[in-house]
Amino acid sequence: MAEPFPDPIQMTLAIMTSPLFLKIAIFPGLTSIAIIAALLTWLDRKITARVQLRIGPQYVSPLGGILQSFADLIKLAFKELPLPEKADKFFFVMAPVFGMVLAGGLMGLIPFSHETLISNLEIGLPVFLAFVTLSPTLVLLAGWSANSKYPFIGGLRSLFQQTAYEIPLWLSAIGVVMLAGTFNLEKIVLAQSKGWFIVPQALGALLFLITSVAEQERIPFDLPEAEPEVIMGWQAEYTGFFFLAAQGAGFIKLYAFSALFATLYLGGYLGPGPLPPLFWSLLKTIGIVVAVILLRGTFGRVRIDQLLRAGWTILLGLALVNIVITYFIVVGFPTI
Amino acid sequence: MVAEGIPEIVYYLGFVTVSTIGLVVVLLLLISPKDPRPTPEKHAAFESGQIAAGRGRTRFIVQYYPYLLMFVVYDVVAMFLFAWAVNLRALGAPGTIPILVFMAVLLTPLAYALRLANKPENW
Structure with missing residues (x-):
């Protein structure tokens, strides 16, 4: 190259103040994901406590214990990390770490507003679902590599659970693709400027919510980590930071799936009034998060055979019915 | 682009x-x-306070194996539906006939497989 080599300090500064780096590192990227996941942990504990007529965390900070999860985070970071001697240590350590990376990677695809969108992929929705499909494989890897009974049973349960919800999840998202005619998540948002897709896609939205809760391994579908049955399942051997990564990935997924639900069915960042788009997308996301947390306080756990039968008969059947309904909407009313 | x-x-x-x-x-x-001096229990497998016995990788859950087999086939089928759905407006009603034949061919064996998989006496 003929140009002189640029000054490294200048170059670092230029990279660190570029909009892409700020999006990747601050919002909607890494820093905000960590903070929001910690706040969602607090919200989850607090709302579940309210449902069960308890108070929940209250001592750390005057504001209803809102810093409790940050205190837990520091506590877990300073714990000893004993690895089981029979475990396959490399995969045992890497499975929760890559689970967290995959969950965080989901946020790169969500359009919180036109400015705060990291990657405007033309195939955003299938890529999102492909990332999601990988995570039960990591759970199985974690359970297998721990070489212990409870994690192994939890990993297998995760595999069977995936077979039940994965196809209904994909098929319920197809209705949105049929209406919008694109995989691009931002174009899906813009296609809803005339009306949110939750109206023609009421059945699809319900199915998507149910199957996405199953994907997040939350009650009533928390079979792979059911505490009273398999003692946290695939997470049983994890302590300290690895436990934090396993739990944190679940909350990041809760955040990402709620944001995706808002994007697909509730018009994403579109909203009335002079308020910024970011406000609307975050408001809708938090609304879905609260609904999913309330599910946890309301329902009991399903059995694995119930989940498999319901997934393969009721959920799959309703997803196909939803595709037929959407087909007649698209063909019958081409102007929508 | x-x-x-x-x-x-x-x-x-x-x-x-x-x-x-x-x-x-x-x-x-x-x-x-x-x-510096960990006890052997610290690095043993967790079994609710008991001393770990036997193999860590215990028996597989095989009752639901038919569902796994069906999943391997029909997860790919869902992808084909995506390809059709994104072009639905361009294809219109005539473009639906191939996908209807495709789904009829694939869903008939699925219904039979489900009937077998849902029978507890086959587990």
């Missing part, structure tokens, strides 16, 4: 991967305390 957004997502995933693994390395090497 089909390639739009690919560099950004690659940078993002790279950044997240590097920072998470960096955090793990820092924690493992610098922050987390080391036990």
Whole structure:
């Protein structure tokens, strides 16, 4: 190259103040994901406590214990990390770490507003679902590599659970693709400027919510980590930071799936009034998060055979019915 | 543009991967305390306080194996439906006939497989 080599300090500064780096590192990227996941942990504990007529965390900070999860985070970071001697240590350590990376990677695809969108992929929705499909494989890897009974049973349960919800999840998202005619998540948002897709896609939205809760391994579908049955399942051997990564990935997924639900069915960042788009997308996301947390306080756990039968008969059947309904909407009313 | 957004997502995933693994390395090497004389129980497998016995990788759950087989086939089928759905407006009603034949051919064996898989006496 003929140009002189640029000054490294200048170059670092230029990279660190570029909009892409700020999006990747601050919002909607890494820093905000960590903070929001910690706040969602607090919200989850607090709302579940309210449902069960308890108070929940209250001592750390005057504001209803809102810093409790940050205190837990520091506590877990300073714990000893004993690895089981029979475990396959490399995969045992890497499975929760890559689970967290995959969950965080989901946020790169969500359009919180036109400015705060990291990657405007033309195939955003299938890529999102492909990332999601990988995570039960990591759970199985974690359970297998721990070489212990409870994690192994939890990993297998995760595999069977995936077979039940994965196809209904994909098929319920197809209705949105049929209406919008694109995989691009931002174009899906813009296609809803005339009306949110939750109206023609009421059945699809319900199915998507149910199957996405199953994907997040939350009650009533928390079979792979059911505490009273398999003692946290695939997470049983994890302590300290690895436990934090396993739990944190679940909350990041809760955040990402709620944001995706808002994007697909509730018009994403579109909203009335002079308020910024970011406000609307975050408001809708938090609304879905609260609904999913309330599910946890309301329902009991399903059995694995119930989940498999319901997934393969009721959920799959309703997803196909939803595709037929959407087909007649698209063909019958081409102007929508 | 089909390639739009690919560099950004690659940078993002790279950044997240590097920072998470960096955090793990820092924690493992610098922050987390080391036990100089660990007891054997500390590194044993967890079995609710019992001494771990037998193999860690116990028997597989085989009752639901038919569902796994069906999943391997029909997860791919869902992808074909995506390809049809995104072009639905361009294809219109005539473009539906091939997908109807496709679904009829694939869903008939699915119904039979489900009937067998849902029978507890076959487990």
